[in-house]
Amino acid sequence: MGETDTNGARKVAAEARDRVRFEEEALALSDQVYRVARRLVSTREEAEDLVQETYARAFRSWRSFTPGTNLRAWLLRILTNLNIDRGRRKQRAPDEQPLEEGDYFLYNRLEQATRDGNVDEERVVERLSQDDIVGALSVVPHDFRDVVVLVDIGDFTYQDAAQILDIPIGTVMSRLHRGRRILKRELADRATGGS
Amino acid sequence: MAGYEIDPCVKCEEAMQPYLDRVLSDAERHEAEEHLATCSHCAKRYRFEESLRVFVRKCCDEQMPPELKQKLASLRTPL
Numbered sequence: 001m002g003e004t005d006t007n008g009a010r011k012v013a014a015e016a017r018d019r020v021r022f023e024e025e026a027l028a029l030s031d032q033v034y035r036v037a038r039r040l041v042s043t044r045e046e047a048e049d050l051v052q053e054t055y056a057r058a059f060r061s062w063r064s065f066t067p068g069t070n071l072r073a074w075l076l077r078i079l080t081n082l083n084i085d086r087g088r089r090k091q092r093a094p095d096e097q098p099l100e101e102g103d104y105f106l107y108n109r110l111e112q113a114t115r116d117g118n119v120d121e122e123r124v125v126e127r128l129s130q131d132d133i134v135g136a137l138s139v140v141p142h143d144f145r146d147v148v149v150l151v152d153i154g155d156f157t158y159q160d161a162a163q164i165l166d167i168p169i170g171t172v173m174s175r176l177h178r179g180r181r182i183l184k185r186e187l188a189d190r191a192t193g194g195s
Numbered sequence: 196m197a198g199y200e201i202d203p204c205v206k207c208e209e210a211m212q213p214y215l216d217r218v219l220s221d222a223e224r225h226e227a228e229e230h231l232a233t234c235s236h237c238a239k240r241y242r243f244e245e246s247l248r249v250f251v252r253k254c255c256d257e258q259m260p261p262e263l264k265q266k267l268a269s270l271r272t273p274l
Contacts, residue, residue, distance in 0.1 A: 016274065023271045030267055034259035048263050055267045103211050107243045121243040125250045133254040151216075152248060153255045158218070177212065183251075 022062045026055065029072050036154040037079055039137060040146060050086075054079040070160060077164045080146065099181045106184040113192045127191050136186035144179030147172055152180075203230050207237045211244055 033054065038047040057078050058065075065074050110124045140148060150161040151172075158176075162169040210227045213219050219227065231238045 019272060020274070027264075027267060027271075030264060031259050034263070035255065035257060038257050039255050044260075048260065051259075051263065052266055052270070056270050059270055059272060103208050103244070104240045106247070107240045121239040122246050124243055125246045128247075128250065130254040133251050137251075137255070149255075153252055158216075180212065 018067075019062055022065065022067075023059060025071055026058055026062075026075060029075060030055070032072060032154070033075050033079065036076060036149055039134075039149045039153055040080070040083055042138060050079060050083060053082050057082070073156065073160045073164055076150065076154065076156070077166075080164055099178065099185060103181075103184075106188050109188040109192050128187060132187055132190040136183055136190060139186055140179055140182045144175050144182060147175040148179040148183060151176055204234060204237055207231065207234065208240070211241060214241070215244060215248065 030051065034047065034051050037050050037054075038044065041047050041050060054075060058075055065071065107121070107124065110127055113127075114124070137145065137148070146165060147161055150156045150164060151158065156164065158169050158172045161176075162172045165172070167175075207227055207230045210219060210223060214224065214227050231241060
């Protein structure tokens with residue numbers, strides 16, 4: 001075998017190794033990717049499709065990932081782009097309803113709804129069910145929900161969320177603020193039977 | 196500015212989300228903590244918010260179906 005052939009073979013082997021490592025690292029993150037996907041879309045089937053498409057695309061374009069950077073954020077960026085491309089977000093107009101002033105609002109409402117008014121704050125949350133949480137989150141309009149899901153469920157930083165969604169960090173902060181308020185308004189309605 | 200003070204509870208309420216997100220400056224965080232140490236009204240609401248966040252995360256911890264995991268593995272480039 002000539003020297004060029006040997007170099008070529010080495011290069012191919014090295015690339016295969018890098019690719020295998022990339023694929024393994026990406027697969028190890030799939031539970032976390034799925035958890036975020038599940039809350040970005042309405043049904044389990046949609047979430048499964050979206051995650052599959054994401055991995056198919058990620059495995060095809062693995063060379064465009066820069067080793068040492070945040071792979072989970074890179075995967076979520078593919079996923080959110082696919083989600084937008086599929087037109088799943090052309091839904092209702094942005095939430096224009098006035099929001100309750102203040103961040104203590106949900107606690108205050110739950111406290112008022114408790115007869116003796118003297119509640120253990122760590123147990124107030126038990127007045128909410130899993131269905132309340134999932135249902136309330138699903139009605140938060142997409143632009144706001146994307147950010148809330150990435151930060152509060154996906155545990156991404158503001159900076160990561162900004163890169164994933166390709167929006168300025170200030171927009172992440174304002175959407176997060178509004179999204180959390182909308183979520184709490186919905187939770188208050190569910191837990192205390194309408195406003 | 197003598198005589199002009201923002202209600203410390205209102206200020207503390209505004210600091211809650213950035214506090215829990217850990218994006219306050221040291222000085223801002225210190226100020227919030229000082230208030231929380233003496234104000235049970237705000238301290239209760241901070242604890243509630245923290246447990247709400249944990250609860251939301253727990254409620255959204257849906258396991259990926261095992262079949263999907265297998266499908267993803269099958270998308271890998273064959274060696």
